[in-house]
Amino acid sequence: MAVDIFASIIKAMELxxxxxxxxxxxxxxxxxxxxxAILLATLWGTPIALxxxxxxxxxxxxxxxxxxxxxxxxxxxxxxLLFLAFSNGGPLGFLGLLYTGGGIIIGExxxxxxxxxxxxxxxxxxxxxxxxxxxxxxxxxxxxxVVAVLKEAVNxxxxxxxxAFNRAMAELGxxxxxxxxxxxxxxxxxxxxxxxxxxxxxxxxxxxxxxxxILMLIVIAINMAVIVARKAKMLLVEVKPWVERIKR
Amino acid sequence: xxxxxxxxxxxxxxxxxxVAGTIVYFNYVAKRRLIISTTSSLYDTKLLDALETDYEAxxxxxxxxxxxxxxxAIQHAENGDADLILVHAPAQEKTFLEEGWGENRxxxxxxxxxxxxxxxxxxxxxxxxxxxxxxxxxxxxxxxADQSGVTKIWASxxxxxxxxxxxxxxxxxxxxxxxxxxxxPWYGDVGQVMGxxxxxxxxxxxxxxxxxxxxxxxxxxxxxxxxxxxxxEKSLLNVYSVMAVKQTVAxxxxxxxxxxxxxxxxxxxxxxxxxxxxxITDYKKAEYGQSLFIGAVQPLKDDAPQPVVQWIKDFAFFxxxxxxxxxxxxxxxxxx
Numbered sequence: 001m002a003v004d005i006f007a008s009i010i011k012a013m014e015l016x017x018x019x020x021x022x023x024x025x026x027x028x029x030x031x032x033x034x035x036x037a038i039l040l041a042t043l044w045g046t047p048i049a050l051x052x053x054x055x056x057x058x059x060x061x062x063x064x065x066x067x068x069x070x071x072x073x074x075x076x077x078x079x080x081l082l083f084l085a086f087s088n089g090g091p092l093g094f095l096g097l098l099y100t101g102g103g104i105i106i107g108e109x110x111x112x113x114x115x116x117x118x119x120x121x122x123x124x125x126x127x128x129x130x131x132x133x134x135x136x137x138x139x140x141x142x143x144x145x146v147v148a149v150l151k152e153a154v155n156x157x158x159x160x161x162x163x164a165f166n167r168a169m170a171e172l173g174x175x176x177x178x179x180x181x182x183x184x185x186x187x188x189x190x191x192x193x194x195x196x197x198x199x200x201x202x203x204x205x206x207x208x209x210x211x212x213x214i215l216m217l218i219v220i221a222i223n224m225a226v227i228v229a230r231k232a233k234m235l236l237v238e239v240k241p242w243v244e245r246i247k248r
Numbered sequence: 249x250x251x252x253x254x255x256x257x258x259x260x261x262x263x264x265x266x267v268a269g270t271i272v273y274f275n276y277v278a279k280r281r282l283i284i285s286t287t288s289s290l291y292d293t294k295l296l297d298a299l300e301t302d303y304e305a306x307x308x309x310x311x312x313x314x315x316x317x318x319x320x321a322i323q324h325a326e327n328g329d330a331d332l333i334l335v336h337a338p339a340q341e342k343t344f345l346e347e348g349w350g351e352n353r354x355x356x357x358x359x360x361x362x363x364x365x366x367x368x369x370x371x372x373x374x375x376x377x378x379x380x381x382x383x384x385x386x387x388x389x390x391x392x393a394d395q396s397g398v399t400k401i402w403a404s405x406x407x408x409x410x411x412x413x414x415x416x417x418x419x420x421x422x423x424x425x426x427x428x429x430x431x432x433p434w435y436g437d438v439g440q441v442m443g444x445x446x447x448x449x450x451x452x453x454x455x456x457x458x459x460x461x462x463x464x465x466x467x468x469x470x471x472x473x474x475x476x477x478x479x480x481e482k483s484l485l486n487v488y489s490v491m492a493v494k495q496t497v498a499x500x501x502x503x504x505x506x507x508x509x510x511x512x513x514x515x516x517x518x519x520x521x522x523x524x525x526x527x528i529t530d531y532k533k534a535e536y537g538q539s540l541f542i543g544a545v546q547p548l549k550d551d552a553p554q555p556v557v558q559w560i561k562d563f564a565f566f567x568x569x570x571x572x573x574x575x576x577x578x579x580x581x582x583x584x
Contacts, residue, residue: 036266043262047255088504089327095267096506098329099283099312102270106263143251184300186310187278198315201443202292203471 005209012210023207027214030191033101033175034168037108038161044109045116046157050146052117053124054132064121070114075173082107083177099180101189107174112164119163123156124149155230162226169219172197279310282511285330287410288441290488291315293461293540295531296334302527303518309511317409317441325349325493328504332512336410336459336488338564339417345566345575348498350491353571354582355548355564356519357528357541358556361414361484362476364446364463365455371401373455374477378484379422381477385455386424389434400436403449403456407439414486415457421483450474459486461540468536485556487564488541490516494577513579520545520582 015023052063084090086098097103127149135145150157172193175181179189181198190198192215199208274281290296291313300311314321314330318337324330326349333350335341344350363373363381371388373381389401405412416426429435436454438445442462449456450472458476466472478484492512496503518524525543533539547557548570566572569583576583 040259040262040266043255043259047252047259050255051252087327088329088506089502093328096271096274097267099314100270100274102266102273105266143254146251180312180314182312182314184297184311184313185304187281187312201288201441202294203443203466203469205471 008206008209009213011206012213015207015210016214020210023210023214025188026190026192026195026211027218029101029188030169030193030215031218033104033191034108034165036105037112037168038164040105040109041113041116041164042157042161045113045160046120046150049117049120049124049157050150052121054146054149064118067114067117067121071118073111073114075111075171076177077173078111079107079173079175079177082110082174086178098178099182099189100187101179104175104179104189104191107178108168108171111171111174112168115164115167116157116160119160120153120157123153123160126156127152158226162223165222166219169193169215279308280508280511282309282311282332282508282515283314283330284311284332284334284515285314285316285321285324286334287318287321287336287488288315288443289336289411289459289461290334290541292441292443293465293532295461295528295541298531299519299524299527302524303515307511307514311515317405317407317411318413319408322349325491326497328493328502328507331493331508332490332515333493334488334490336486337413338487338489338566339413340410341489341491342566344491345571348494350493351571351575351577352513352516352579352582353489353491353575354516354520355487355489355544355560355570356525357488358544358560359460359486359539359541360480361411361457361486362460362463363455363478364449364458364474364476366453367473367475369475369477370453371455376478377481378418378478382418382422382424386422386429386432389432392434395433397433399434400452401434401454403436403438403445403452403454404430405440405442405445405457406430406437407441409441410486411442411457411459418457418483446472446474460538464536464538464540482555482559482563485559485563487544487560489564489570490519492516516582517579522546 052060083098085092086095086103087093088098097106131152132145132149135148140148170193175191176194176197179191179194181194182189183198192211196208196211199205199211286296292315296313300313304311314324318335318340321330321333321335322340322344325333325344341353345353363378365373371384373384376384385402392399392401404415419426419429430437436448436452438448442458443466445456446458446463446466463476467474492509493507495505495507495509525545528541529539529543531540544560547554548560551557564570571583
């Protein structure tokens with residue numbers, strides 16, 4: 001192929017450094033859509049995870065297996081189902097979500113909710129059941145006891161958010177089919193992955209590579225940040241007794 | 249209220265905010281939307297982007313373009329998900345009009361398909377007619393040493409697009425049964441848009457049918473080294489038309505309130521205007537040394553003597569008209 005990969009990478013770097021408004025608009029939408037989707041999915045997923053892990057009911061394992069298997073749903077299948085649902089001829093057409101950012105947010109939230117539910121359930125189940133009982137014995141209400149458990153599991157819930165964010169950022173099917181990959185002037189719905197697909201179709205490989213590099217940089221940066229934050233927190237826990245001892 | 253109720257209310261509220269925010273934004277804040285579903289060749293050559301910028305400069309409308317194949321564009325229109333479609337498959341357009349999904353069809357531009365292939369041209373098709381070229385390619389495929397299906401010498405879009413429709417009719421015209429040809433071991437079904445199919449053909453040293461616009465864009469960028477091997481002829485004609493999507497569909501008794509019919513008709517008038525037609529013909533002409541698309545409105549109106557006018561009539565007219573009267577609705581100035 002006559003395309004020079006290195007020249008494309010250099011061009012990509014130029015676009016990134018020069019602050020190309022087109023490129024940064026796409027980055028902004030990607031972060032906005034997947035960020036809001038994670039928030040929404042966390043709000044849906046945490047109560048479900050709490051209910052699954054704290055309540056006793058029949059079919060508990062079936063429900064867990066159901067959410068576990070939904071983690072692997074191909075994004076294009078979910079995208080197609082949502083497209084048919086959101087289409088003006090479909091059952092949810094009246095909401096007007098097709099080809100909008102709101103549609104992408106709802107779609108990606110549905111995509112990542114199983115990840116949050118599954119990981120958060122595991123995290124909450126790993127919390128010592130005595131904490132809940134202890135809190136209740138000490139006179140805490142049901143609400144206070146649930147909050148106490150959630151506090152213990154907060155690390156696991158954050159981890160589930162990170163996994164969900166990686167999935168939402170890197171998915172193509174939902175954003176393409178529900179969002180329509182609309183570019184140009186006015187309201188746009190293209191995000192990093194769909195823009196890569198569009199630029200590739202148009203033969204603009206340098207732009208496709210620039211978007212690809214940015215996508216990878218964002219994912220790496222956020223994952224690094226979370227690891228560093230967790231390290232720092234662990235360090236703090238270790239150092240704290242020493243600091244207090246010195247104070248004394 | 250216990251914690252479970254609170255959690256559920258928060259989750260529901262957040263969902264409602266996102267949905268309601270979207271509804272409020274599009275109904276009260278944003279400009280009117282005109283959703284155009286189009287074939288990839290008009291989009292990937294960036295012609296529509298240029299037209300969008302030009303149109304929006306003087307109109308308070310937000311044009312939103314969904315690029316797909318003709319098959320999906322028609323599906324969009326039938327669902328009421330697009331206000332306007334720009335397509336290039338007359339046979340499918342005819343069914344579309346007959347079934348009552350759209351109206352006010354106008355032929356806006358034309359160009360030619362070509363068969364592209366490796367420069368060495370192992371099947372020897374250069375300068376042949378389309379029919380003879382396909383026969384030569386099929387003969388070459390049948391005599392290949394490797395019949396395992398690993399070596400592909402023909403790349404097909406295989407995606408129900410306008411280009412794919414054209415390919416099927418060309419095989420038929422050359423005397424082949426398309427179902428049989430597409431099952432041959434040397435026949436590659438790519439199932440993707442034109443750019444991806446061109447890249448596949450280039451990498452595999454295969455032949456493929458391409459619209460001239462996408463091919464020129466790809467070969468100019470140096471993305472592919474395939475060359476165009478056929479010249480312009482009637483059977484390779486490629487005609488682009490525009491149709492407005494109807495709000496009321498008799499076939500399934502549905503009424504699509506959200507369809508922006510008024511702006512769709514205004515955009516059609518804009519497309520057929522003399523200035524826009526010139527804009528289309530001149531688009532990237534200097535860069536590529538030839539027009540990617542040629543405005544068809546004036547030659548058809550003048551009934552110009554060039555053979556291509558007759559070809560367009562033979563190929564893309566229904567009952568002697570680009571839009572028979574029963575498929576028109578107002579706007580008589582479009583058909584004078």
